[in-house]
Amino acid sequence: xxxxxxxxxxxxxxxxxxxxxxxxxxxxxxxxxxxxxxxxxxxxxxxxxxxxxxxxxxxxxxxxxxxxxxxxxxxxxxxxxxxxxxxxxxxxxxxxxxxxxxxxxxxxxxxxxxxxxxxxxxxxxxxxxxxxxxxxxxxxxxxxxxxxxxxxxxxxxxxxxxxxxxxxxxxxxxxxxxxxxxxxxxxxxxxxxxxxxxxxxxxxxxxxxxxxxxxxxxxxxxxxxxxxxxxxxxxxxxxxxxxxxxxxxxxxxxxxxxxxxxxxxxxxxxxxxxxxxxxxxxxxxxxxxxxxxxxxxxxxxxxxxxxxxxxxxxxxxx
Amino acid sequence: xxxxxxxxxxxxxxxxxxxxxxxxxxxxxxxxxxxxxxxxxxxxxxxxxxxxxxxxxxxxxxxxxxxxxxxxxxxxxxxxxxxxxxxxxxxxxxxxxxxxxxxxxxxxxxxxxxxxxxxxxxxxxxxxxxxxxxxxxxx
Ligand SMILES: Nc1nc2c(ncn2[C@@H]2O[C@H](COP(=O)(O)OP(=O)(O)OP(=O)(O)O)[C@@H](O)[C@H]2O)c(=O)[nH]1
Ligand SMILES: [Mg+2]
Numbered sequence: 001x002x003x004x005x006x007x008x009x010x011x012x013x014x015x016x017x018x019x020x021x022x023x024x025x026x027x028x029x030x031x032x033x034x035x036x037x038x039x040x041x042x043x044x045x046x047x048x049x050x051x052x053x054x055x056x057x058x059x060x061x062x063x064x065x066x067x068x069x070x071x072x073x074x075x076x077x078x079x080x081x082x083x084x085x086x087x088x089x090x091x092x093x094x095x096x097x098x099x100x101x102x103x104x105x106x107x108x109x110x111x112x113x114x115x116x117x118x119x120x121x122x123x124x125x126x127x128x129x130x131x132x133x134x135x136x137x138x139x140x141x142x143x144x145x146x147x148x149x150x151x152x153x154x155x156x157x158x159x160x161x162x163x164x165x166x167x168x169x170x171x172x173x174x175x176x177x178x179x180x181x182x183x184x185x186x187x188x189x190x191x192x193x194x195x196x197x198x199x200x201x202x203x204x205x206x207x208x209x210x211x212x213x214x215x216x217x218x219x220x221x222x223x224x225x226x227x228x229x230x231x232x233x234x235x236x237x238x239x240x241x242x243x244x245x246x247x248x249x250x251x252x253x254x255x256x257x258x259x260x261x262x263x264x265x266x267x268x269x270x271x272x273x274x275x276x277x278x279x280x281x282x283x284x285x286x287x288x289x290x291x292x293x294x295x296x297x298x299x300x301x302x303x304x305x306x307x308x309x310x311x312x313x314x315x316x317x318x
Numbered sequence: 319x320x321x322x323x324x325x326x327x328x329x330x331x332x333x334x335x336x337x338x339x340x341x342x343x344x345x346x347x348x349x350x351x352x353x354x355x356x357x358x359x360x361x362x363x364x365x366x367x368x369x370x371x372x373x374x375x376x377x378x379x380x381x382x383x384x385x386x387x388x389x390x391x392x393x394x395x396x397x398x399x400x401x402x403x404x405x406x407x408x409x410x411x412x413x414x415x416x417x418x419x420x421x422x423x424x425x426x427x428x429x430x431x432x433x434x435x436x437x438x439x440x441x442x443x444x445x446x447x448x449x450x451x452x453x454x455x456x457x
Contacts, residue, residue, distance in 0.1 A: 002454075002455045002456060002457050003454050003455065003456045003457065004456060004457035012370055012371070013370050013400060013401045013402075016370055016371055016372070016373040017373060017454065017456070018456070019373065020373045021456055024321075024322070026456075028456070028457075031457075032456065032457055035457060082352075083347065083348070086347065086348050086349065086350050087322075087350045088346065088347035088348060088349060088350045088351050088352065088353070089347060089352045089353065090343055090344065090347045090353050090355065091352065091353065091354045091355070092354075092355045092357075094354060094355070094356045094357070094368060095355065095356065095357035098356070098357060098360070098364065101364065101367055107371055108368075108371055109371055109372065110354050110372060112322075112352050114322070
């Protein structure tokens with residue numbers, strides 16, 4: 001019996017093994033993903049992002065409890081940074097999620113960011129796919145920070161909640177523009193602390209002065225994750241956003257959009273993983289770098305020459 | 319990609335001192351391991367459940383209360399039950415040689431005494447982990 005056979009019999013250890021296999025990009029992982037693909041598409045992906053220590057894990061813990069109570073099967077992916085110097089990581093989000101496992105069908109997985117940004121978004125998407133295929137109809141993804149990586153991961157999620165806290169500097173002024181773009185809901189956590197009311201009105205004010213993308217009225221909710229206050233309200237807004245998305249497009253349109261997105265993302269990543277390293281092997285790079293640095297040629301001409309010489313169809317093999 | 323080893327660190331039992339585990343956690347991270355720290359007062363069930371979900375190569379438990387001879391066997395038994403036979407179980411705490419021998423016979427790994435230099439733990443894991451886990455047919 002293979003691990004995949006056990007996976008389809010709902011063996012949790014098999015799910016775990018398969019996540020590692022995908023995360024490590026072991027030989028054949030793309031074929032495995034294509035095997036799982038037909039079982040995917042039912043999982044709703046919720047992103048929880050925000051600055052370090054904002055209370056994201058505590059909030060995920062409480063939020064997941066509500067979904068479990070409703071009988072959902074919940075997958076949680078908690079992403080923490082890999083140290084760029086040592087390649088190691090300290091993944092501590094589970095500390096805040098200790099009581100969850102007794103409450104129903106829940107699977108928590110910590111993930112280190114490991115290598116590059118774009119790759120992480122792909123890996124996160126793939127791990128959420130695996131959980132989806134396993135039967136998790138809610139997948140919650142916790143990421144820390146406000147970098148490009150979080151923006152890419154938000155793209156993977158259906159609903160993204162940006163968590164802010166009163167003490168995060170000068171309120172909204174410190175917000176990176178990107179966070180505004182990805183938020184579908186704002187949660188002002190640690191509302192038991194001073195300044196939360198002001199932060200809420202600052203966010204509302206900022207939203208008022210901004211061009212709206214669609215008819216979604218971006219909610220700002222107050223939460224006290226540690227006291228389990230306001231989480232049910234937050235869940236209500238998430239469910240509302242889900243309904244909003246459903247009302248915006250027909251089922252065919254949504255499937256078409258998903259297919260377009262996936263085809264784009266997968267193909268791009270395949271080119272980066274396969275063609276780019278072959279094109280830019282160390283020797284080639286060193287050779288051209290030297291003649292560019294000596295002023296003999298310019299990098300645009302070299303890039304053009306390199307790219308025109310490849311036969312994409314031959315090189316991209318699964 | 320170079321293989322990443324994942325280590326679960328846990329602190330079962332009732333005492334609330336986790337400074338030792340945190341020092342080890344930081345040292346292992348700095349040595350390139352992915353360390354999953356699960357926090358204080360974990361039951362053997364919680365520890366083994368977390369190890370299943372995180373697909374770890376080793377479980378390290380810190381026991382200062384002297385309850386080795388109940389906690390280690392309880393965790394080991396659950397590990398075998400959940401299919402984690404090839405996962406290394408090691409620990410920290412004060413333990414008599416006879417007891418350490420008994421645990422070793424059950425298939426447990428090293429128990430490090432208090433104040434063990436962290437490089438010793440790193441070295442132990444770097445030697446013990448490669449090739450320890452069985453390769454399974456994925457699909
Ligand atoms: N006062 C107060 N503290 C809270 C609240 N929610 C969470 N905390 C505390 O904030 C601290 C950080 O909580 P986490 O849930 O670990 O925060 P996080 O955003 O996941 O942290 P990282 O993953 O490390 O970025 C903990 O000590 C929590 O108990 C809240 O509503 N009010
Ligand atoms: Mg967290």
